[in-house]
Every structure is written in C-alpha cells, then in structure tokens.
Amino acid sequence: MTLDDLLATALAVSEAARPVPLGYFRKPLEVIAKADASPVTIADRETERVMREVLAARVPEHGIFGEEHGRERLEHRFVWVLDPIDGTRSFITGMPLFNSLVALLDDGIPVIGVVDTPAIGERYHAVSGRGAWFDGRPIRTSGCTSLADAAVYRAGHAPTDPDSARRYHRFAAAGRVDRYGYDAYVYALLAAGHIDLVVETDLEPYDYLALVPLVEAAGGVITDWAGAPLRLHSTGEVLAAATAELHAEALAVLRAD
Secondary structure, eight states: OOHHHHHHHHHHHHHHHTHHHHTTTTSOOOOEEOTTSOEEOHHHHHHHHHHHHHHHHHOTTSEEEETTTEEEOTTSSEEEEEEEEEOHHHHHTTOSOOEEEEEEEETTEEEEEEEEEGGGTEEEEEETTTEEEETTEEOOOOOOOOGGGOEEEEOSOOOOSHHHHHHHGGGTTOSSEEEEOOTTHHHHHHHTTSOOEEEEOSOOHHHHTTHHHHHHHTTOEEEOTTSOOOOTTOOSOEEEESSHHHHHHHHHHHHOO
C-alpha cells in the first residue's frame, strides 16, 4: 500500500466521521464521566465506531489505538490513532472548535495527521516530508523566531502536577499575545501561520499524535517538554513552535529552575 493510498484512507476516515457529531451538537445529550473524570457522550462513541468501520473495510490488518473503543494489533507496522471528538468539553457546551483526529504511525513514527473541525467545516492534513494543507491549500508556519514576538497559546489541558503547573504558567503573558484553549484546533492554527507557540500537558496519545505530522510538515517543531519526539508512549507534555529558534527559546523557559 502506497503513502498516497494511506493518505486517502486517512481522509476517508475523517470524511466519514464529520457528520456524526454534528447530528448531536447543541442538542440534549447525556454526558458520562469516564474513570479519569473526563466526559464522554454517545457522539464520541458513535463517531469512533464509524471511523473504525472505514478502517475495517480498507485496512483490516492494521492496528488501531482509539480513545473510546480500545486498542488492537498494536504490534503491526501501521497503527491508526483515533480521537473521535477532541474537545468533548467544547462539544457539550456548544463551542464549535471540537475536532476529530486521525494519525497514522509507521513503526511508531507519526507520518500522516488529519485535524477536522466539523462544526466550522475546516480540515487540515499533512504527510511527513510532503507538506501540510488546509482544505487542499498548502500551509506554512509563521516563521516567528522570538518568544517576545510570539502569539502564545496555553492549550486546553491545564497541568495537574505542581511542578508542571509552575513551568506551564511561565508562558502567561510571555509573548506579544497570550491566549488559552481550544484543544487540537490551536495546533492547526499554528501550522497555518496564525499563531506561533503552543504549550500543553496531561495529554493522551490520541490527543497529540495527529498533530506531529501537521506541525512538522508545515515547517514547525513539536516535541515533549524535554525536546524528545512525540510517540505513542510519550509523557503527554507538548511544546509546538513555528520555528526551531522559537522552540529552543521556549524549551529553555521550561527547563529553567
């Protein structure tokens, strides 16, 4: 199977997922607390079911790591990582910036990423080494190299560990613009050149793996807080920047005593 075939599969998964949450959005909905106290709805579970159906039809031998319906065949060379509704809190409160995320790992390395924001009809996707696109048009990061000049987002997962919280909050008012929120959508904005730096922690693999090809293929840098590549078993700390220079400066802020 070629990389083009795999990309077509990723986009087909995203396309199939798009209408499902819209059928539940801003309507009465039961919200269930998972074991970690995070919310889940029938929309999350139904969206992932539809995503898995596409994979079962196209690549039944591949592995899957999904937020709602578990893991299978993770020993396979190709593993799909699915987040049916990234930003469930946004979804259940009527905020339209929730996303469905699709990542493909090749021997553990993220090579394809799709971020689809169904309520506003936007889709971003990327292939490692080939580029990144917004609704079919090429996108690039801003080129910002200085934290003082950066538009900084602290994204939607606030730290639960005191030391992480201390380092995370160093970025409050650190750049020329300081904002908070909204889940994976801000990484798409970074890839498209609208913002420059994103700092986040307490993420799961399905939260961040689709973002790796998107940021990198658009010219940015995305790692954990130690500067290591993001993989299936990373810590859940994420630092994404428009350029290597800005990333290095932000890493120094995180590492300072």
